[in-house]
Amino acid sequence: MGSRRSVNGWDAVVVGAGLAGLACARDLGAAGLRVRVLEAQDGVGGRMRTDLVDGCVVDRGFQVFNTAYPQVRRRLPLRELRLRPFTPGFLVHTGRRRLRFADPTRAPRQALRGVAGGVAGPRDLAALAALTGRDMLAPAALVRRARDTSTRRALAAAGFSEGFVERFFRPFLSGVFLEEDLATSSRFFHLVWRSMARGTICLPAAGVAAVPELLASALPPGTLALESPVTALTDDGVVVDGGREVAARAVVVASSPTVAAALLPGLPLPPYRTVTTYYHLTPRSPLREPTLVTDVRRRFTNSCVLTEVQPGHAPRGYALVATSVLGADTAGRERTLRDALAECYGTDTGGWELLTARTVAEALPAMEPGLPLSRRSRRAAGRYVCGDHRATGSVQGALASGARAAREVVADLAGA
Secondary structure, X not given: OOOOOOOOOOOEEEEOOOHHHHHHHHHHHHOOOOEEXXXXXXXXXXXXXXXXXXXXXXXXXXXXXXXXXXXXXXHOOHHHHOOEEOOOOEEEEOOOOEEEEOOOOOOHHHHHHHHHOOOOOHHHHHHHHHHHHHHHHOOHHHHHHOOOOEHHHHHHHOOOOHHHHHHHHHHHHHHHHOOOOOOOEHHHHHHHHHHHHHOOEEEOOOOOOHHHHHHHOOOOOOOEEOOOOEEEEEOXXXXXXXXXXXXXXXXXXXXXXXXXXXHOOOOOOOOEEEEEEEEEEEOOOOOOOOOEEEEOOOOOOEEEEHHHHOHXXXXXXXXXXXXXXXXXXXXXXXXXXXXXXXXXHOOOOOOOEEEEEEEEEEEEEOOOOOOOOEOOOEEEOOEEXXXXXXXXXXXXXXXXXXXXXXXXXXXXXXXX
16 A cells, blocks of 8 residues: 555545444544544444344343453543443352352452352362452563463462362353363463453443444544445455445454455454353343352353343343353254253243344454464554454453554554
8 A cells, every 4th residue: 555645535444343443443543643434334333232122222142341441441431331230259050059159359258158158168269369369469461471371270270179160160251251161361361350350340221332332432523434344455445335445545454353354365363252142031030139140050151130230221120131152042942041041040931031042153262372462463564453353352352452453553654
């Protein structure tokens, strides 16, 4: 691409209005560049989208929002999201009863009661407090430079018993990593654990889509174009919807992994995890608290009553239950899931209404040991890429990846 300003006045085109693309566009604009954001869908957010289904607020897949991420604190006025928190800790169904796991750094009395009730032994509770305290207080840079191995090996090295890992970490982390073997990078695990210890897990009142919408609202008028799919890159910019050309000095591909690979042949991508979330509507809440429920038998990764967190997520007089499972929605799976939920919640689920099921095929990149926590965005002269597949697969990772792409674009254009 040439070094002169494009004839249309765009210094940069950002392909995709997910978190990475929005962060990149905002930083490019703050640096004084003229930016155009082209989004194929009818709204911003990428995978962070929310729908209204029969009066219920339904995210496209179960998602939570962590207030501790540095990029989040830097970019978002959190008060405007009207956040409400989940309970610190969670409930796990063992096959016979529900056990409560409390964070010993936030609820020490509850954690000690768990020892008395056989939830965890003193050794495991001490190891949990040490792990949480260390990750919470250590500089993030130190965590990133630590020796990398699998999460399972790291937990064993930290002194946790195998039984505690199976009861506590494996059910909970399968919903975080979207894999059951604890094969995810230990460095990523420690960064996630750090963010959980330092922040609060919440839900926005209007659904998770409120997060990217708040980011997009800060873009200058005329920056964002929806329903504008980019179908090819050219020497002078991009082609929109197979015909219209948009010229720019730099192009940042911030789209889904599938689209990014099509626009940038040879782009290395990690495997992606698939998850399906079932949304059930019921007249009575099966759990009167905003708490995640996990299952030792791994019939689902997690379940929660969304209306206990945000009552406005369903019409008055109804409870909305979200339950996630690994993989796609298959024949008979929802019926089997109802049986598991009946056991775990201790209630009859036969009358629950299946509101909808949402499968997200590219929900989270696989993050195996040795995977770089961040990567350069520059692919060629004037061409860049960002997204959660270029960093840690999280809100923080996506935003940081977009910020890094913006820094590289600004530096390159300044030197052109």
